[in-house]
Amino acid sequence: EVQLLESGGALVQPGGSLRLSCEASGFAFSNQLMSWVRQAPGRGLEWLSGIAPGGESTSYADSVKGRFTNSRDNSKNTLYLQMNSLRVEDTAVYYCVIDLSEWRFDPWGQGTLVTVSS
Amino acid sequence: DIQMTQSPSSLSASVGDRVTIACRASQGIGGYLNWYQQKPGKSPKLLIYAASTLQGGVPSRFSGSGSGTDFTLTISSLQPEDFATYFCQQAYTGTFGPGTKVDTK
Numbered sequence: 001e002v003q004l005l006e007s008g009g010a011l012v013q014p015g016g017s018l019r020l021s022c023e024a025s026g027f028a029f030s031n032q033l034m035s036w037v038r039q040a041p042g043r044g045l046e047w048l049s050g051i052a053p054g055g056e057s058t059s060y061a062d063s064v065k066g067r068f069t070n071s072r073d074n075s076k077n078t079l080y081l082q083m084n085s086l087r088v089e090d091t092a093v094y095y096c097v098i099d100l101s102e103w104r105f106d107p108w109g110q111g112t113l114v115t116v117s118s
Numbered sequence: 119d120i121q122m123t124q125s126p127s128s129l130s131a132s133v134g135d136r137v138t139i140a141c142r143a144s145q146g147i148g149g150y151l152n153w154y155q156q157k158p159g160k161s162p163k164l165l166i167y168a169a170s171t172l173q174g175g176v177p178s179r180f181s182g183s184g185s186g187t188d189f190t191l192t193i194s195s196l197q198p199e200d201f202a203t204y205f206c207q208q209a210y211t212g213t214f215g216p217g218t219k220v221d222t223k
Contacts, residue, residue, distance in 0.1 A: 044214050045154075045217075047213070047214070095161060100167075102167070102168075103208075103211075104164060104167045106164035106173060107164075108162055111161055
């Protein structure tokens with residue numbers, strides 16, 4: 001069974017940093033394009049970043065470019081999202097997703113909540 | 119940037135009803151349109167991709183249509199497990215629509 005398990009969400013002050021992890025199992029992680037998507041409370045969905053199977057290339061939404069870094073460790077079947085210079089508007093549930101190509105995201109992890117507040 | 123809108127933002131329906139949700143892109147996207155379902159407290163789930171292709175395991179009461187700028191998700195006979203929020207997503211740059219909440223009448 002394919003599983004994606006996010007962790008690392010927490011309450012952090014504006015300007016702070018946080019690293020999210022996503023442990024993958026049940027599929028060939030090193031062969032798979034992966035992405036991060038977030039959902040602000042009561043709001044819609046926003047794609048944040050994608051990463052190639054080998055980690056050699058990444059892409060980012062403008063809203064997080066320069067602040068967030070997407071990376072992976074294929075030896076550990078784990079995806080990471082390093083988030084710096086956090087803002088109140090970054091408060092959201094963060095999901096890691098398998099990117100099946102052409103922006104088809106399936107399945108999704110259960111999500112981890114990041115709250116940015118003073 | 120390609121913007122996505124959905125209508126209605128919410129609707130009330132009964133089990134057995136035929137439900138239609140519209141999604142519009144701010145510019146033509148061909149057939150590059152996906153639909154997701156999100157139940158309360160759960161993660162989204164891919165229902166339909168490429169405008170009309172059902173993801174594996176999705177019941178056949180769900181269907182999608184459209185191309186260019188206008189798309190539709192139809193549930194032919196609403197079931198209790200279908201009460202959820204539905205999001206469209208353009209598959210050019212990944213932008214999602216704001217969602218349509220389907221609740222019980």
